[in-house]
Amino acid sequence: MRLSRTMLAGAAAVTLASASACGGGAGEPQRPAGATALYDALPDAVKEAGVIRFAGDSHPPYRIVADDGKTVTGIDKELQDALGKVLGVRTEISIVNGLPAALSGMLASRYDAFNGPVKDTAEREKQFDAIVWMVTRTSYLIPKAGSAAVKSSADLCGKRVAGTAGSIVEDQAKRLTDWCVKQGKPEIDFIGLADTNGTILAAKSGRADAAGMTESAAIDVLGKEKDAFTYVTQTDEQGAGVDQLAMLVPKSSGLGPVMLDAFKEIFKNGEYKKIMDKYGLQKVAVEEPALNTAGAQ
Known part of the structure; x- marks a missing residue:
């Protein structure tokens, strides 16, 4: 059976109304049900x-x-x-x-x-x-099996410290190095790596004496490998402060x-x-x- 123009126009109107109810006109993103x-x-x-x-x-x-x-x-x-x-x-x-x-x-x-x-x-x-x-402070994981005698963050002067390149840890390590120099101690040798896992591996393998990271990350590692590491935290005197993350x-x-x-x-x-x-x-x-x-x- 052939549909009249009136019937076709009515069907088109219903289709258009349904499309509008589902999310607007052509090219507009559909609004999810219950959107806030x-x-x-x-x-x-x-x-x-x-x-x-x-x-x-x-x-x-x-x-x-x-x-x-x-x-x-x-x-x-x-x-x-x-x-x-x-x-x-x-x-x-x-x-x-x-x-x-x-x-x-x-x-x-x-x-x-x-x-x-x-x-x-x-x-x-x-x-x-x-x-x-x-917020956070920077901490440094110290391998228990390592030869470096690090009992506090002051003992990191002259040591090799791995950290994520371009991160807050690199900035903190620079501040700690400045403090070391003012104390007449050698600078920290910072080793910039791609991520936190890389810094931990560097410390484990002996490539670094310590691995720098946020204190929350250090606590997480200690929880998983209790017998592998200790950690020290940088002090305000050493330029740490509290950073906004x-x-x-x-x-x-x-x-x-x-x-x-x-x-x-x-x-x-x-x-x-x-x-x-x-x-x-x-x-x-x-x-x-x-x-x-x-x-x-």
Whole structure:
């Protein structure tokens, strides 16, 4: 049977109405059922992709990478899942080879964010929004089987210290070296490597006398290898202080302010405290997240 023009027009109208109800006109991202105001505030590029793409290097206990090189567990994965839930989009982690690869990848739009944890600095804030969600001090793992007699951070002067290249640890090691020189002691020989696992292996193999990392990472290693290491923590006198650690998001993406609101939500709903308590990070937790603290100082 042949349909009249009137019937065809009516069918087209029904189809158009159904499409509008499912997510808007052609080319517009479909709004998920139950989407929140945070989802509505996301940049269109994220809505269209339906996922926030994180870069991440191997950095236990933040990112624990399985033998397949893809499966990731740890603090970062749980934090990203919590943020994705309140934002209404999926999250995924791509493993990269260290901080420089994460930063360049974000600037090239391959990734949307990097959760480090990385130090918030005024220089980085020129290109990235930094959402501060924890603080830290730098510690140094000392192999018990090693020949270096390191009983305190002062004993690291003149020693070989492995750390992630371009990380907060490298900056802290420079401050410790400055302190050593002022004390009339030899400089630290810093060995920059791609990730935390590499620094641990360097210390185990004798290539380095110590492995520098965040205190939370050092505690995690000690929990897994109780008989292999001890650790010392850098002091305020040696230039340590308390560093603000942040998630970085390219300013050009417009995602930073929305991500700050997502952090505020997981602080409010208890997910942040739950994750920090689970990994024993109560001492480095903050009362509330903050945006671009370095530039404001």
